[in-house]
Amino acid sequence: MRIVTLAIGILAVVPFAMTAVPAQSYDVVTVTDGGTIEGKVVFNGAVPTKKIIPTKDVEVCGGMREEPLIEVGPDKGVQNAVVYLVEVTKGKAWPAPGKPPELDNVKCRFEPAVQVIPAGPLDVVNTDPVLHNTHGYYGQRTAFNLALPNQGQRIPTELKRAGIVRVDCDAHGWMEGWIYVVDNPYYAVTGADGKFTIADVPPGDYKLVAVQSLTGPVEMPVTVTSGKSTELNVELKKK
Ligand SMILES: [Cu+2]
Numbered sequence: 001m002r003i004v005t006l007a008i009g010i011l012a013v014v015p016f017a018m019t020a021v022p023a024q025s026y027d028v029v030t031v032t033d034g035g036t037i038e039g040k041v042v043f044n045g046a047v048p049t050k051k052i053i054p055t056k057d058v059e060v061c062g063g064m065r066e067e068p069l070i071e072v073g074p075d076k077g078v079q080n081a082v083v084y085l086v087e088v089t090k091g092k093a094w095p096a097p098g099k100p101p102e103l104d105n106v107k108c109r110f111e112p113a114v115q116v117i118p119a120g121p122l123d124v125v126n127t128d129p130v131l132h133n134t135h136g137y138y139g140q141r142t143a144f145n146l147a148l149p150n151q152g153q154r155i156p157t158e159l160k161r162a163g164i165v166r167v168d169c170d171a172h173g174w175m176e177g178w179i180y181v182v183d184n185p186y187y188a189v190t191g192a193d194g195k196f197t198i199a200d201v202p203p204g205d206y207k208l209v210a211v212q213s214l215t216g217p218v219e220m221p222v223t224v225t226s227g228k229s230t231e232l233n234v235e236l237k238k239k
Contacts, residue, residue, distance in 0.1 A: 024162075026184045027090040034092070034200040035224040039232035041081040041194045041210050043072050048214070048238075052174045054108070057130040061108035061172060069214040070236075077194020078236060080114040081212045082180045084187035085198065086219075092200040094118055094185045100156065103167065103177065105132040105148065110167055110177030114213075116187045117179060119161055126153045133170035136179065138163045145170075164211075178213055210234040 048069045054061040071079040100121035104111040105128050124134050126148035136143040136159070143165050144157040159165060159181045167177035180187070186206075188196035201224045211217040215236035224230055 024087055024089060024183050026088065028093045029090045029202075031092045031200045031202050033226040034202055035226055036229040037196075037198040037201060037208065037222055037224060037232055038229050039083070039196055039234060041078045041083065041190050041196065041212075041234045041236060042076040043070055043078045043212075043215065043236045044076055045238055047072050050174075054172070054174070057108065057128075057172070060128050060130050070212055073192055073194060075193070077190070077192070078212060079190055079192045079194065081190040081194070081196075081210055081234075081236065082114060082116055082178075082187065083190065083196045083198065083208065083210045083234070084116065084180070084182055085184065085201070085206045085222075086209055087207060088184040088186055091202050092185060099123075103134065103179065105134065105169070105175075108132075108169070108172050108175055110175060112177075114178045114189060115180070116182055116189060117159065118185070119159060119181050119183070122157050122159055122179070124148065124155050124157055126151060131171050132175075134167060135170050136165045136167045138165055166213075176213070180211070208232065208234075210236060212236055215239060 049066040050069055051066055053064050100123045101117045102123045102125050104125040124146050126132050129151040131149045133147045135145045143159055146155050162181050162183040165179040169175035186198050188198050190196045203224050203226045206222050207219055208222045209217050209219050216239045218234055218236055222232055
């Protein structure tokens with residue numbers, strides 16, 4: 001009888017333990033012989049758009065418009081793509097912690113629309129004089145769900161584990177934002193030219209992921225050499 005109870009206990013515990021492991025553990029070490037990854041994220045296809053039809057608060061949210069589902073420059077560079085290394089066990093320190101990262105509601109848009117943060121605090125802010133209900137999800141599961149009825153309101157919350165968090169507004173169905181919660185500090189968000197730099201990477205072989213909401217992720221191998229810059233071009237394709 002005792003053995004049966006023990007077996008059930010183990011069965012109950014193991015799946016929880018597997019899903020509860022938040023992320024790869026990461027050790028900070030001094031990186032003196034690191035290399036750099038420099039690259040550009042491009043998208044060559046036709047740029048699809050979505051029609052946005054604000055149904056309320058138009059004085060703040062603006063009128064009907066078409067918006068691109070991916071921000072592509074004249075030379076095909078993708079802005080606001082996120083690039084990061086996965087399964088990194090050790091390396092440089094995280095950026096010095098300052099104020100918590102913010103997700104603001106400005107004219108019924110999320111600012112920033114795309115950001116990368118370490119697991120930890122996040123302040124959700126409302127700059128608008130209208131109610132926003134900011135709702136973040138890891139997949140289908142709610143990460144936070146915050147009503148912000150007042151202009152200037154700020155609510156501290158927390159994203160406790162690595163993963164991709166999509167952000168909606170329950171008051172304005174067209175609003176969408178993305179927060180990439182990472183488990184190591186080797187990441188970048190591409191600029192208007194699609195370019196990115198990831199510095200102080202210990203020499204070795206890595207897996208790099210580039211991701212954008214329309215295209216989803218692309219994964220590629222990259223080898224980093226001490227004191228050198230590795231050039232990398234990443235093409236995103238529509239899912
Ligand atoms: Cu809203």
